[in-house]
Amino acid sequence: MPLVEPGDDLAHLIGARLRDSHIGLQDGDIVVLAQKIVSKAEGRYIDLNDVRPSQQAMELAAKTGKDPRHVEVVLSQADEIVKTGPQVIVVAHRLGFVMANAGVDESNIDHAGSARVLLLPNSPDDAAAQLKLRFDAMFGISCGVIINDSFGRPWRNGVVGVALGAAGVPSLIDRVGAADLFGRSLKVTEIAAADELASAASLLMGQADEGRPVIVVRNYKSTAPSKPAAALLRSREKDMFR
Structure with a gap:
């Protein structure tokens, strides 16, 4: 990827690199982008x-x-x-x-x-949705898009990738009512799938001079409905630590 400048057409840049590298995009792929290149393209x-x-x-x-x-x-x-x-x-x-x-x-x-x-980007979920539309049209597929950033966490050292924006991805998967190995119904379990995908991609992106701001996730399967990354935000009323 070249260094991104304000006003650059991110979808065009990424699509060209995907073709040149013979990776392309397949149906169901998820494109994970570093937040910085989205912010740079927006001139933030x-x-x-x-x-x-x-x-x-x-x-x-x-x-x-x-x-x-x-x-x-x-x-x-x-x-x-x-x-x-x-x-x-x-x-x-x-x-x-x-x-x-x-x-x-x-x-x-x-x-x-x-x-x-x-x-940060002006509206990460909207940016992800626009990129998804462009990638789908370019490659004739239906893909997912995640805009990834590195967050610290309470009680834990280090940073992990999280989803700031998402489109075409089951960001939060509700497993309440599903049975565990012993037939017990789960009562509160929700899976932050977009965050887990962002974190996995982050390992390849790196945090320093690696220069890999775009990662393609292939063969992730889920039947859960797509949700924007906003679904991952806990309301202040339910936040026990604020």
Whole structure:
């Protein structure tokens, strides 16, 4: 994949690389894309030199050790501050995700001689749906699309891939009422299938200079109905930790 620039036609770029690599797309394939290339194509850059930190941003910067300008951008994307720590501000993003630093990131982007950060896509589920339509038309198939990002988790070290956006994928599979090995009915089990697929793809994508922002998942089978990634978001009323 070439480096993605604002305004690039992601579906065209990816489709061309899939053909050139003789991978193509088959019916039922799932294309997992790194969030960054979606954000780059959407031009979701902010130049920190243009940011004027508020008093709240400066206070949080002093508390966390972060750049006050970066903190101001985080605040602009957040509905609620959940927790703070060294170099970390956990927020409820305006898109519904509870995440570190509102997904505002400086890694794996061209800073263009400045100090730039990259925001999340405007609407990950909508972006995934549009890409699915394009891939389906290009290859004459019906595929799934997942937009993947790396999240930390409470109680666990390290990051894992999760689905920010999805289309044509059973993001959340309800197994309530299904029988276990001993015939006992499951009472609360739901499978975050899109997150598990995103996490598996993340192992191949890598986190540093691997340069593999697109992974094709082939032969995953499920009869569960497709749902957008928004189905994975837990409402605040059911969140026991906020």
